Amino acid sequence: MSVTTPDTGTTRLLPPELVASSTFLLKRLGYAAKERSLAAYEREGLHPYHFAVLIALEAGPHETQGAIADVLGYDRGQLVGLLDELEEKGLLERRRDPKDRRRHLVQLTAEGKRKLRRLRTLAREIEDEFLSPLSGPERDELHALLLRLAEKHEPRCAPLQAD
Amino acid sequence: MSVTTPDTGTTRLLPPELVASSTFLLKRLGYAAKERSLAAYEREGLHPYHFAVLIALEAGPHETQGAIADVLGYDRGQLVGLLDELEEKGLLERRRDPKDRRRHLVQLTAEGKRKLRRLRTLAREIEDEFLSPLSGPERDELHALLLRLAEKHEPRCAPLQAD
DNA sequence: TATTGTTATACTCTATAACTATA
DNA sequence: TATAGTTATAGAGTATAACAATA
Numbered sequence: 001m002s003v004t005t006p007d008t009g010t011t012r013l014l015p016p017e018l019v020a021s022s023t024f025l026l027k028r029l030g031y032a033a034k035e036r037s038l039a040a041y042e043r044e045g046l047h048p049y050h051f052a053v054l055i056a057l058e059a060g061p062h063e064t065q066g067a068i069a070d071v072l073g074y075d076r077g078q079l080v081g082l083l084d085e086l087e088e089k090g091l092l093e094r095r096r097d098p099k100d101r102r103r104h105l106v107q108l109t110a111e112g113k114r115k116l117r118r119l120r121t122l123a124r125e126i127e128d129e130f131l132s133p134l135s136g137p138e139r140d141e142l143h144a145l146l147l148r149l150a151e152k153h154e155p156r157c158a159p160l161q162a163d
Numbered sequence: 164m165s166v167t168t169p170d171t172g173t174t175r176l177l178p179p180e181l182v183a184s185s186t187f188l189l190k191r192l193g194y195a196a197k198e199r200s201l202a203a204y205e206r207e208g209l210h211p212y213h214f215a216v217l218i219a220l221e222a223g224p225h226e227t228q229g230a231i232a233d234v235l236g237y238d239r240g241q242l243v244g245l246l247d248e249l250e251e252k253g254l255l256e257r258r259r260d261p262k263d264r265r266r267h268l269v270q271l272t273a274e275g276k277r278k279l280r281r282l283r284t285l286a287r288e289i290e291d292e293f294l295s296p297l298s299g300p301e302r303d304e305l306h307a308l309l310l311r312l313a314e315k316h317e318p319r320c321a322p323l324q325a326d
Numbered sequence: 327t328a329t330t331g332t333t334a335t336a337c338t339c340t341a342t343a344a345c346t347a348t349a
Numbered sequence: 350t351a352t353a354g355t356t357a358t359a360g361a362g363t364a365t366a367a368c369a370a371t372a
Binding site: 012013014015017018019020021022023025026027028029030031032033034036037052055056059067070071072073123126127130131132133134138139141142143145146147148149150151152153154156157 | 175176177178180181182183184185186188189190191192193194195196197199200215218219222230233234235236286289290293294295296297301302304305306308309310311312313314315316317319320
């Protein structure tokens with residue numbers, strides 16, 4: 001969509017009152033970040049959610065599906081579809097837990113580990129491009145501030161006073 | 164949903180690799196901010212989108228629908244429904260532009276202005292609550308950094324070197 | 327033919343709840 | 350009876366495109 005008015009050709013700016021609100025900016029930037037990630041991972045045939053699942057799997061090699069969902073804050077029903085897709089691509093394997101046949105133990109394949117390395121590179125590129133207006137120290141400053149907010153609003157993010 | 168594992172009772176934290184990413188935090192915090200705003204405005208029978216429309220209307224008292232959509236970056240089809248709801252509540256009026264009968268001129272009613280004042284108070288409260296982990300100077304610092312990012316990723320936000 | 331506002335449609339995301347198989 | 354995984358469904362949110370009136 002065009003951002004310019006047909007009559008004047010000048011950009012119509014958002015009302016200053018909205019731009020003055022940090023929560024407004026957070027919403028807009030979060031959306032922009034999501035859009036960009038989505039487009040980038042799509043080129044790899046995957047979704048940012050898949051990346052998070054692969055990371056969780058590398059951290060805990062023999063995770064149960066419920067554990068993965070809990071760690072990432074995903075719904076269990078939602079996770080099933082993600083795992084289906086990853087399994088279909090040969091990036092992970094599901095097998096029954098012999099100790100409790102209700103459970104599935106999930107782990108990365110060699111192919112999955114390769115893919116994860118590629119996605120890490122991609123994630124770094126996305127991050128770097130998105131933060132490009134900021135210097136190194138400014139990025140650190142921003143991250144520290146966001147973390148303070150996340151500590152309150154996303155308790156699953158590690159608390160600052162971690163032991 | 165529970166954030167604790169049934170076996171240990173300890174909180175399962177997100178993988179540090181994700182928490183280390185500012186774009187990840189932006190996505191999560193943007194989502195959290197959206198959720199909170201939504202719940203708060205719902206108590207007023209409105210949506211954050213309605214608030215933005217009212218603000219745009221106050222700034223330009225006789226806006227055409229297309230102009231409002233452009234300023235806020237909304238789709239015109241989406242805007243129709245928002246205006247319907249606001250008109251139904253008596254907060255604004257639509258009338259045809261005699262100069263160009265395709266257009267609708269939209270303006271706030273007295274009731275709409277009152278409502279806008281209430282919503283401004285609400286917005287301040289939401290903002291204050293969301294940023295509560297940060298001191299005044301830290302909030303300023305965060306806002307400045309977000310604005311720098313928005314300048315690139317949301318060009319409709321006023322550029323810093325505004326004249 | 328192009329534009330304004332409107333309506334209809336479809337697609338994504340997400341949340342919920344039923345269902346199965348095991349315990 | 351409760352739990353792990355699965356499936357189905359519905360709801361909100363959003364994007365796209367067709368449509369009628371007017372220019």
